[in-house]
Amino acid sequence: MDTRGENGARLELKHLRCLLAIIDTGSFTDAALELGVSQATVSRSLLALEKILGVRLLHRTSRTVEPTMAGVQILARARLLLAGADELVAEATSGHSRLHIGHAWSAFGRHTTEFQRRWHHDHPDIELRLVRHNSSTGGLAEGLCDLAVIRSALDLQPWAHAFVGHEDRYLALASDDPWARRRSIHLAEVATRTLAIDRRTGTTTLNLWPEAERPATEYVHDIDDWLAVIASGRCVGVTPEATAAQYRPSGITYRPLRDAEPVPVHLIWRRQDPHPATRAAVALAIDLYRTNHQAPRRSRR
DSSP states (O other): OOOBOTTSOBOOHHHHHHHHHHHHHSSHHHHHHHHTSOHHHHHHHHHHHHHHHTSOOEEEOSSOEEEOHHHHHHHHHHHHHHHHHHHHHHHHHHTTSEEEEEESSOSSGGGHHHHHHHHHHHOTTSEEEEEEOOSTTTTTTTTSOSEEEEOSOOOOTTSEEEEEEEEOEEEEEETTSGGGGSSOEEHHHHTTSEEEEOTTTOSOOGGGSOGGGOOEEEEOSSHHHHHHHHHTTSOBEEEEHHHHHHOOOTTEEEEEEETOOOEEEEEEEOSSSOOTTHHHHHHHHHHHHHHHHHSOOOOOO
């Protein structure tokens, strides 16, 4: 993006901060005091900005300073740009005091709350943020997180990764569906229904069934679409236990799915310059899933 005006001068953030200071304080004198510069510097910055943009930004009288029509538009954009710049600086200077964990559908399922509680207790100096992003890497490739929880089929070679545990598969269906009265469903039975599938981030593929016995499909864009078509009754969905734990909207019922392979759960992160708390996050997730695996389960018969 070229930030030079027609006269070749470069637009700088200080020009925009000067404009906002004049408007917010109501005068050049007060703007100079707020910015810690001379009034002459404020005047030169505003003049430079008007030359760069090629428009007049302020109406000035001996008593008032008001933005022109062009000034009103520039002010709105300037506030957004400066807010973004300030946020960028804050994120950079916070360094490793925050840990962002991304996910496409659900974080750690029914372990999420315990993960947050134990993290806050063990690492009070590192703020934990869970980020939902509907991409195959849960926002990691997009630079939105430090680690990501992955359940879908993904080539793990580009990433450093750790296996966390397994989650059983569940069938999601409308609460008024006759199957909702049953305690569990066989995988083969699902082939008689229409299956909602998210091809980008979902964990379910038609390879779960023999080629000649696959269900009809309806493709969705994200979990919100997935839940909507299931609640309508026209589709059912197959999903890991984490979804059943984190998403229980009215009109949706989950039932254990028998004869289906469990879903592997991985944490992935960048090989270069990983967050210092990566190992701690991985260890905590593995411990929570191991504890769940060792707990006695009720019979599904």
